[in-house]
Amino acid sequence: MTALLSRPGRVAAAFSPAHIGRAATLALHDELALAPKPGLVSFEDTGSHDDMDAHTFMRSLLALRSYFTHMAELGAAFAPFDALERSGIEAEARMLAATGGINTHRGAIFMLGLLCAAAGATQADGLALSADHWRAALQQHWGAALQARCARASVLSGGRAARQYGLRSASEEAALGLPVLFECAVPAWRAAQARGLSGQRLQLQVFFQIMAELDDCNIAHRGGLEGLAFARTEAQRFLMNGGATRTEALTDAREIHAAFVARRLSPGGCADTLSAVCLLHRLGALG
Template sequence: MSAPALASVPGAVHAAVPKAAVHLSPAAIGRAATLALHDELALAPKPGLVSFVDSGSHDDMDAHTFMRSLFALRRYFVRMAELGAQRVPFAELERCGIAAEARMLAATGGINTHRGAIFVLGLLCAATGAAQVQGGQRGAEAIRASLRAHWGQALTARTQRVPTLPGGLAARRFKLRSASQEAALGFPVLFETAVPAWRRAQRRGLDLPRTRLDVFFALMAELDDSNLAHRGGLEGLNFARDHARSFQAAGGAADAHALARAWDIHRAFVARRLSPGGCADMLAAACFLSRVGHEP
């Protein structure tokens, strides 16, 4: 199999929010989140994950499934930005997320395409909405500060719940940092790994597809991806991390052979049925930050 060009897929959207923009409405915030999900889906290669090129390690979903889910979630992201601007209690945000998950499952015939993104991007939309009413701040640091200030305590309390979903159960079994714990800490892997990686890639002159690829591997090298642990145990998680770090050590997405190397890793993941879904959610979150600010 020859290596297709990076993100050489129909419908890929690369435009970011114009730098002249100052205030973002809830509609604009929600649209940025929807487009960020498309950014993540469009990126290929993306080891083990669904793209417009193939279905990765998944037999029950493809890009069409993801597009149905994406369209079903459009209004949800707008609503979360509206609720964030009102700085409602976390319980109200959570009810909105639960309803969105039901719409996703109805649109996909019961397939979980975006449960993690509903949680992560929903919170980021709410935090961005809240930051907008506090002087129109929208940089990455302002969004993180808003999330912690308004819902940090509730997110910390949420980590005490007994997990019931596969990712949470895997995180507990293998003593990993769960998605709930990531949120309670203000998404450290997003803001302390993905954001700096994005900025470095941009300084190196990488285009958006290669920037996203570089960020994806940076995330995979660091994130306690419970989906990887669920599918492959600690061996699968370490397999993914080792490949991500080898990719980085070889020059990352800037290397002349980066795409061929990434496709090789993709095939290795598919052979093992590994799917770094948590990394996909965080990549979409990084794309969202890019779309709502001058830079992540």
């Protein structure tokens, strides 16, 4: 952590770009380490995937370390959106080189990259790195560009699924200031902490809250609207039955994981959002 001198009336920047980048990399590791996690790769198994495992994800996140730091630097300089986008494209190429062409973190490159830039901008604006300031910086500095980006027709599977089924795409979610992250995952994290949850159970509770809310286009790509409805129903059932506070919560989550694997469902958008809230937590933005 690096404290920087501030002008009178401004809050000193608490985190250097390198610290922000390191926190983003660790947040990706937090998401990977969580298990059971319906349909997704963890250190326990490969979930609904035949072409990747935890080692693939580790190679990918290590290849992205410098990217997150660079995005925080760009954000602190209030760089235009096209500079952020170029950095993301370069990072995606490094990811694919590290994984042999497998898409492990494309969504996280977009989402966590934007958050690293917004963290840098928040501090450059002289503001404390709270969740509210973080979201405001994203919308103030790049909101218009993100809105314009929504007009592009995505060639990616998630974007195509969003158009086909009338869902909110990752681009639209970002243009709205990441509402599922800031209006669902952040309150869910705080509520879980207030209930005494921590570690695996806290993250599991938040993950299911995200899955009950998010238009996860990765699920829709694999399972259509039926698959998305199944995922939401399972998430809501888990939460209504008491969530991660129950003794049997982990057993229940493993059964849901097995059902997702049987249907080949993979909630990658939920995983990205969990990584994002882990990043906010690691940088002290959740109180």
